[in-house]
Amino acid sequence: MTEYVLAAIILSGLATWLIRVVPFILVKRFTLPAWLVEFLSFVPVAILTAIYVESLLTYRPGQWPGVNIANLLASLPTFLAAVISKNLLVIVIVGIASMAVIRLLGWA
Amino acid sequence: MDDELTWRSGFKDVLPTVFGYIGIGLAFGIIAKTSRFSVLAAVLMSLIVYGGSAQFVMVSMLAVHSPLGAVVLSSALINARMGLMSMTVAPLLQRESLFQNITAGSLLTDETFALTMNKLNHAGRTLHSSWLHAANLAAYLVWALATLVGAMAGQLIPDPDVLGLDFAVVAMFIGLLYLQVITDRTHPLVKQVGIAVFVAVLMVILMRFMAGNLAILAATVLGCLFGMAVSRHD
Numbered sequence: 001m002t003e004y005v006l007a008a009i010i011l012s013g014l015a016t017w018l019i020r021v022v023p024f025i026l027v028k029r030f031t032l033p034a035w036l037v038e039f040l041s042f043v044p045v046a047i048l049t050a051i052y053v054e055s056l057l058t059y060r061p062g063q064w065p066g067v068n069i070a071n072l073l074a075s076l077p078t079f080l081a082a083v084i085s086k087n088l089l090v091i092v093i094v095g096i097a098s099m100a101v102i103r104l105l106g107w108a
Numbered sequence: 109m110d111d112e113l114t115w116r117s118g119f120k121d122v123l124p125t126v127f128g129y130i131g132i133g134l135a136f137g138i139i140a141k142t143s144r145f146s147v148l149a150a151v152l153m154s155l156i157v158y159g160g161s162a163q164f165v166m167v168s169m170l171a172v173h174s175p176l177g178a179v180v181l182s183s184a185l186i187n188a189r190m191g192l193m194s195m196t197v198a199p200l201l202q203r204e205s206l207f208q209n210i211t212a213g214s215l216l217t218d219e220t221f222a223l224t225m226n227k228l229n230h231a232g233r234t235l236h237s238s239w240l241h242a243a244n245l246a247a248y249l250v251w252a253l254a255t256l257v258g259a260m261a262g263q264l265i266p267d268p269d270v271l272g273l274d275f276a277v278v279a280m281f282i283g284l285l286y287l288q289v290i291t292d293r294t295h296p297l298v299k300q301v302g303i304a305v306f307v308a309v310l311m312v313i314l315m316r317f318m319a320g321n322l323a324i325l326a327a328t329v330l331g332c333l334f335g336m337a338v339s340r341h342d
Contacts, residue, residue: 001149005170009149012166012183013156017214019184019191024213027198028206036195038339039332041294042303043196044225046331047189047324048285049304051218053311054320055278065315071278078279082286088109088124088226091286095279096127099272 070108074098111231118242121227125219128280129250131273132160134265137258139164143171147259154255158215158248160277161321162186186321192328193221200228200235208237215244219277222284229291299338307331 032040056072057065074095081094102108109121133154140150145167153163162183169179194213201209220243224235257265268274289300307327314323 001146001152004173004176005145005149006152008166008170008176008179009153009156011176011180012162013158015180015184016157016159016162016187016190019187020194020216021210021213023191023194024198024201024209025206027195027202028209032195032199035336037199038336040192040196040199042332042335043192043328044222044288044292045285045295045300045303046307046335047192047218047328048222048225048281048288049307050311050324050327050331052278052281052285053308053327054315054324055281057311057315057320059315059319063316065312071275074272074275075278075282078275078282079286082283086287086290088280088283088287091283092124092127092276092279095275095282096131096272098279099275100270101272103270103272 070099070102073102073108109227109230113227113231113234113236113239115238115242118239119246121223121239122220122243122246124283125223125247125280126250127273128219128277129247130254131268131271131276133251133254134258134268135274136160136163136167137255137260138262138265138267140167140255141259141262143167145170145259147256150259151252151256154252157183158217158251159183159187159190160218185325189218189321189325189328190216192325193218197221197224197235197240200224201237201240204237208241212237212240212244215248216240217244217247219280220244220247222281222288226284226287226291229288229293233294295335299335302338303331303335306334 056068058068060066077098078091078095081091085091137150153166157163157166165182165186166179169182194216197216201212223243224240228235292300310327310330311323314326
């Protein structure tokens with residue numbers, strides 16, 4: 001491992017750690033204003049939707065994003081499993097199996 | 109998921125997310141190795157940077173000898189959304205010691221954050237560091253171990269993509285998003301669905317102009333502002 005790679009790992013790790021930890025230190029010292037508490041109450045649904053939709057799209061610089069057909073197809077049985085089972089382990093296993101079947105059949 | 113906030117319960121609740129860490133961790137190890145990184149470098153990246161997409165981007169940038177500053181800036185931007193997640197979790201641990209806050213924050217990920225938000229719906233909107241430490245630690249160790257196996261075995265093990273393992277993490281987000289929307293009582297169902305639709309449309313528009321990781325950050329901020337605006341009219 002070169003010094004360049006090690007430096008990149010340590011500095012990126014430090015930056016990421018600060019991003020993760022500084023909010024905890026600030027919140028411990030100061031009480032958040034009401035508007036920020038309200039703003040943060042929407043973070044779960046907003047960020048989970050954003051992360052999921054990102055996995056359905058492929059970024060193409062200068063163009064509209066493409067659609068990740070495999071992920072979109074595998075989402076359907078997975079969503080059905082969520083509605084029926086409401087159990088995260090079942091949902092994940094159905095998702096993995098759906099994707100394996102889609103690849104096996106050569107659909108995507 | 110129950111209302112217990114113990115170590116034991118944390119290990120039990122984190123189990124479904126482990127498949128996602130195994131699939132992506134193996135893939136990361138294999139890609140790092142095939143990009144001529146040593147096993148040690150791959151594992152150190154998983155232990156020190158500990159951020160899925162940031163690590164993949166780092167490997168591709170380091171492989172072409174991008175400037176150090178550009179690599180660090182990219183990782184920071186990709187992980188910027190962690191700040192929003194930390195700020196959302198932090199008030200729940202405000203009464204615990206600074207040490208517990210720092211250790212819990214150090215290992216927070218997309219997955220353990222989402223799991224925590226779901227747990228709140230079952231545990232009367234309270235949290236205890238024991239539960240979060242257990243979930244965080246299990247996720248961290250599985251991630252590092254999967255990276256190690258991926259980097260050591262390299263091409264010897266079957267491509268995790270063929271087995272559908274790469275979809276584990278997407279499936280988990282589908283599950284956590286659905287369970288979040290149907291069980292979170294802090295906002296009415298219709299408002300949560302409205303925000304989800306708004307953010308989804310925004311993602312398509314934003315990804316016309318920026319990479320996915322930045323779009324996630326921008327769409328989340330705008331989605332939360334949208335939620336606040338809608339609440340004003342209630």
